[in-house]
Amino acid sequence: MSYADLSYADLTGAYLSSVVLWESATWTGATYDDYTVFPEGMDPEEYGLVYDEDCPADFNGDTQIEILDLLFVIHHWGTAGADANNDGNTDVLDLLAVIDGWGTCM
Ligand SMILES: [Ca+2]
Numbered sequence: 001m002s003y004a005d006l007s008y009a010d011l012t013g014a015y016l017s018s019v020v021l022w023e024s025a026t027w028t029g030a031t032y033d034d035y036t037v038f039p040e041g042m043d044p045e046e047y048g049l050v051y052d053e054d055c056p057a058d059f060n061g062d063t064q065i066e067i068l069d070l071l072f073v074i075h076h077w078g079t080a081g082a083d084a085n086n087d088g089n090t091d092v093l094d095l096l097a098v099i100d101g102w103g104t105c106m
């Protein structure tokens with residue numbers, strides 16, 4: 001594979017330093033944060049990545065991922081209402097985003 005389309009991929013926590021041929025991937029719209037490690041020389045902005053410092057699973061914006069956010073996911077299950085990973089649907093992946101991020105969210 002010499003081409004990858006990573007549009008809208010969420011690279012939170014990704015470690016990309018060993019990725020081969022990152023220059024030929026399409027990164028447009030993918031998000032990253034302070035924990036994403038990029039290959040040496042790669043400028044994420046130049047490749048169309050979007051910096052995302054928000055906590056996608058903190059739906060009510062109180063900087064805590066807690067029971068209210070969990071209930072929000074359940075309430076919006078099967079819709080786009082609590083779509084933490086931006087795939088257009090609220091499902092188990094969004095529930096896992098809440099569990100993964102449980103606690104204080106900076
Ligand atoms: Ca919250």
Ligand SMILES: [Ca+2]
Pocket residue numbers: 082083084085086087088089090091093094
């Ligand atoms: Ca989702």
